[in-house]
Amino acid sequence: MKVLVTGGAGFIGSHFCEYLLDREHEVVALDNFNDYYDPGIKRRNVESFVGRNGAELVEGDILDTDLLDRLFSQHRFDAVVHLAARAGVRPSLQQPKLYERVNVQGTIEILEQAQKHGVKKIVVASSSSVYGNNKKVPFSESDSVDHPISPYAATKKACELISYTYHHLYDLDITCLRFFTVYGPRQRPDMAIHKFTALIAKGEPIPMYGDGSTQRDYTYITDILDGVYKSLLHCDGYHIYNLGESRTIRLRDLIQLIEEAYGKKAEIRQLPMQPGDVQITYADISRAKHELGYNPQVDVADGVQEFVKWFKATYENSRG
Numbered sequence: 001m002k003v004l005v006t007g008g009a010g011f012i013g014s015h016f017c018e019y020l021l022d023r024e025h026e027v028v029a030l031d032n033f034n035d036y037y038d039p040g041i042k043r044r045n046v047e048s049f050v051g052r053n054g055a056e057l058v059e060g061d062i063l064d065t066d067l068l069d070r071l072f073s074q075h076r077f078d079a080v081v082h083l084a085a086r087a088g089v090r091p092s093l094q095q096p097k098l099y100e101r102v103n104v105q106g107t108i109e110i111l112e113q114a115q116k117h118g119v120k121k122i123v124v125a126s127s128s129s130v131y132g133n134n135k136k137v138p139f140s141e142s143d144s145v146d147h148p149i150s151p152y153a154a155t156k157k158a159c160e161l162i163s164y165t166y167h168h169l170y171d172l173d174i175t176c177l178r179f180f181t182v183y184g185p186r187q188r189p190d191m192a193i194h195k196f197t198a199l200i201a202k203g204e205p206i207p208m209y210g211d212g213s214t215q216r217d218y219t220y221i222t223d224i225l226d227g228v229y230k231s232l233l234h235c236d237g238y239h240i241y242n243l244g245e246s247r248t249i250r251l252r253d254l255i256q257l258i259e260e261a262y263g264k265k266a267e268i269r270q271l272p273m274q275p276g277d278v279q280i281t282y283a284d285i286s287r288a289k290h291e292l293g294y295n296p297q298v299d300v301a302d303g304v305q306e307f308v309k310w311f312k313a314t315y316e317n318s319r320g
Helices: 010-023 039-046 065-074 089-096 098-119 149-169 192-201 222-234 251-262 286-292 300-319
Strands: 002-007 026-031 056-059 078-081 121-129 173-179 207-209 238-243 268-271
Touching: 002 039, 010 026, 010 039, 010 222, 026 039, 026 238, 056 286, 065 089, 078 098, 078 222, 089 149, 098 121, 098 149, 121 149, 121 222, 149 173, 149 238, 173 222, 192 251, 192 300, 222 238, 222 286, 238 286, 251 300, 286 300
Parallel strands: 002 026, 002 078, 026 056, 078 121, 121 173, 173 238, 207 268
Antiparallel strands: none
């Protein structure tokens, strides 16, 4: 199977390219190396797979129609895994037009090329943020998601809607995946576990928004890769799946896990809750389990240990 992975130099994307190559699939990774965080990190991410089994990296933008047309014409893709997006809830409040352009228009560009060039199978990354401040837990795919509380969440809901439209109009097989806070080696530096670990390492205070009682369903990267791959193999019709661990941890307890894994106490600076933040994320994964065979394995305590091990090897050992 030849697969186009958009956002292929990112955290999840680079891991998934490796995952596909390990299973002897062909890979073309597309990424624009934007400056949302240090592009050098993404360039290091791709070193592990570019050239393997003919894996190709294309540096370009999902909004570049001519580039996409050439890419889809040159390669006879069997499937697209569309992970490219402008990420982050809080920055979307400052740049809503950018988030709409990249996330919504960018997804339309990918779907247009798929229907034009006869690529029938597309997996699209959505987000648990679409649930907003859902009072019913755990979150189920059948719950209403009509009340997003950030532009980022609204764009992800829009991507699910436009995906259904293309499925209906052009008979494309499209699966949308609602990721629940993915972490692990190569995690983006702005994400909580990476950010907190880096601040503990430098002896700087950790900003804790709220009283520490907010809860998140953290999903380890290897479990996400398994879920994305199974979604690709089972991509038929139009489906939405939650990919999470279906377990939650309070913010205070997460910080304690990182302290224990790192072997150093954190200094905590308590701050007010941020606009766009939700109180809890908690995935009902029964549909993904039943229909995909998705079965997450990594408990957050073990996952944090693995992340801290990677962080020390990457950032501390490299400094000597």
